[in-house]
Amino acid sequence: MPRPTGNVRLKAARVAAGFNSQQDLADALTEHAKRMGIRGLSIGVRQVRRWESDNPPWPQPDCQRVLVHLLGQSMESLGFTPPWGSEGPTPDPTRRMLVTGGAAALGLAMGSQRAIAAPQPTTAGADFEAVTRSHRRLYWSVAPSTLHPAVLAHATLGCALLPETTDVTRRTVAAALAETYLLAGRIEFFDLSQPASAHDTLLLALQAAGEADDTLLGSAVIAHMAFIPGWAGEREGAQERMIAARTYARRAPASAEFLAWLDAVEAECETRCGNTRTALHLIGHAEDILRDGSEHPSPEWMDWFSRARLAAFKGNTELLAGHLPQAREALSAALEALSPGEEKQRTVVYGDLAAVEAASGNPEKACEYAGLALDQLAITWYATGMDRVREVRRSLTAHQHERCVRDLDDRLYDWSTTLSALSR
Incomplete structure (x- = not known):
């Protein structure tokens, strides 16, 4: 007698639940998603067929x-195996160990309905969240190469805690875990220039937020x-992710600052793809949102955006659009409005002001x-800030024999800066 093939666990669960065909399950899943408040999710029979392969x-x-x-069963009980760590490059063995280990635990924890032999106390959620909050603050002052391993190790701990918690504690740990992975991803993209990682x-982070x-x-x-394809000039990929981001935001009470930030993100992606007119329209819309305000407060974890940051976004877009006087005004206003603790953003604004002066034919001011x-x-x-300085230096090639540019080269290629840049 031939042995059954395919994902027999899912097939058995489907039949046991009363769904005799794959089409029946597909229809039930689509309808159940609506009842759970997940709008726009449509599951077809072809997808179910792939799951039962x-x-x-x-x-x-x-x-x-x-x-x-x-x-009513976990993903593993339904015959699915988490693919974490099986694809994609990793920057070093330490990251591979931390990410794949934590991710495997996250895959096991998600959807698990098994009984817990020794659950964590209710204080575990608040304790784990407290460390996440500390890492969030430390990001603005600690060297990224130093903070990054600690953040990933904390994520691994969260993955281990998640299956040992229930109810409110579980949601607290999951939310803090999502924020922890988000911070790690921000460091990898903005500070370490590792978009694939x-x-x-x-x-x-998205799995944990779910x-x-x-x-x-x-x-x-x-x-x-969305930044990842956006910065690579892949407009379609960035647009698709921004549509998804806005869809998720509509499901929750979003603050004016959060909605304005979504506009700013899309504007930066459009700018990187050469669509500065669209980007400036988005920034104008973000300014209107901030002016009108909202009754909803911003989440505590959203510490990367402000009116000053929006002005910096605007100045960069105006710079790339060739609107130099307007860019100078916006960037100067952003620089003045930045608060203590926003030093990383300050390097970016300095770099953009330097670019404005270089484009205006003022090499001495640009070098300053x-x-x-x-x-x-x-x-x-901050890798993003250093990228801005390098772009300015390339734009000063016609003035490279002037004293101010040579002095800049001495700074840009001294022992400390060169080693820091190459080591990262």
């Missing part, structure tokens, strides 16, 4: 939630993921701003 793909977060809720880490059922945090993660950026980078490293 010999090598079923790991479903997307929303599909996982509906499958587990409808069939950032994508994998942000995907884990476990916490925190749609606003999910929106923030997806918007950060670039020098200020290097002063700050010596204290607080």
Whole structure:
């Protein structure tokens, strides 16, 4: 007698739940998603057929939630195997160990309905969250190469805690875990220039946000993921992720600052793709949102955006659009409005002001701003800020024999700066 093939666990769960055909299950999942408040999720029979194949793909977060809720079993019990760590480059062995180990635990924890032999106390959620909050503050002052391993190790702890918690404690741990992975992804993308690693880490953040059922945090993660194709000039990919980010944001009470930030993210992606007119329209819309305000407060974890940051976004777009006087005005206003603790953003603004002056034919002023950026980078490293300074230096090629440019080269290529840049 031939042995059954395919994902027999899912087939058995389907039949046991009363769904005799794959089409019946597909229809039930689509309808159940609506009842769970997951709008726009449509599951077809072709997708169910893939899930019941010999090598079923790991479903997307929303599909996982509906499958587990409808069939009453964990993803592993339904025959799915988490693919964490099987693809994509990792920057070093330490990151591979931390990310794949934590991700495997996260995959096991998500959707698990098994009884807990020795559950964690209710204080575990607040304790884990407290460390996440501390890492959030430390990001603005601690060297990224130093903070990054600690953040990933904390994520690994969260993955281990998650299956040992229930109810409110579980949601607290999951939300803090999502924020932790989000921070790790931000460091990888903005500070360490590792977009491939950032994508994998942000995907884990999205998984954890789904476990916490925190749609606003999910929106923030997806918007950060839009930066990756956006900065690479892949407009279609960035647009698709921004549509998803806005969809998630509509499911929660979003503050004016959060909605304005979504506009700013999309504007930066459009700018990187050469669509400065569209970007300026988005920034104008963000300014209107901030002016009108909102009754909803911003989440505590959203510490990367402000009116000053929006002005910096605007100045960069105006710079690339060739609107130099307007760019100078916006960037100067942003620099004045930045508060203590925003030193990383300060390096970016200095770099953009240097670029404005270089484009205006003022090499001495450009070198002065670039020098200020290097002063700050010596204290607080930020790969995005250094990229701005390098772009300015390339734009000064026609003036490379002038004293101010040579002095800038001495700063840009001294022992400390060169070693820091090459080591990262």
